Amino acid sequence: MNLELYVITDEGIAKGRTHAEIARLACDGGADAIQLRDKYCSSENLCSIGREIRAITRRTGTVFIVNDRLDIALACGADGVHLGQDDLKVDLARQKAPRPFIIGVSVGNSGEAVAAERGGADYVAVSPVFATVSKIDAGPGRGLAMIKQIKSVVSIPVIAIGGINCDNVEEVIASGADGVAVISVVVGQPDITAASRDLKKRITAAKQSRTRLKAINPD
Known part of the structure; x- marks a missing residue:
């Protein structure tokens, strides 16, 4: 399960592009995962959109x-x-959807992360790392120290989300994040494919640098 570049769809900032178009363009740019996010769409329409994105991500081998x-x-x-923390509890979701179905959980501290892993989560998303305008109820940034803290208490992947951009993605990866979830830095750009490709390159380079540093200073 590769979640290095995890793109969340948002038609509100996508310059007229649909969820499916966002997904296709991000996949073309190397996104490893696409999350369909729409708080206002009807269930019927959301399911229809989901099937469109499923077809796109199946062709590219992208996690959906x-x-x-x-x-x-x-x-x-x-x-x-x-x-999220206010959604269906992860242990109940796991009962309804056994593995290999993936369950991710948003967390804001190490206690929530440990509980999510114990409940059956496959990854946790530290939210938000930095202050963000893409999610108005996200709250204040948790900071890079929270990524390190959560990495120290769980064995599942830790994804960083919130205010991540090309200027800070390297330090986010250096702090231990296994991947980054983004909205505006990709979806809000004129060229979603190019933005995805650029961010993916930065993530890859940052991970390579982290590996080299760990080899030099294993402690």
Whole structure:
């Protein structure tokens, strides 16, 4: 399960492009995962959109996640669902969707991360790392120290989300994040494919640098 570049769809900032178009363009740029996120779409329409994105991501081998809605994720054949702290509890979701179905959980501290892993989560997303305008209820940034803290107490991948851009992605990866989830730095750009490709290159380079530094200073 590769979640290095995890792109979340948002039609509100996508310059007229649909969720499916966002997904296609991001996949073309090397996105490893696409999350369908729409708080206002009807269930019927969301499922239809999900099936479009499923077809796109199946062709590219990209992980496809649906935000919040386990029912929609299962109905459209997605690879997984992403849950917030106020959504369906991860242990109940796991009962309804056994592995290899992927379950991710948003967390804000190490206690929530440990609970998510124990409940059956496959990854956790530290949210938000930095202050962000893409999600108005995200709250204040947790900072890079929180990534390090959570990495020290869980064995599942830790994804960073919130305010991540080309200027800070290297330090986010250096702090231990296994990947980054982004919206505006990709979806809000004129060329989604180019933005995805550029960010993916930066993530890859940062991971290579982190590996070299770890080899030199294993402690």
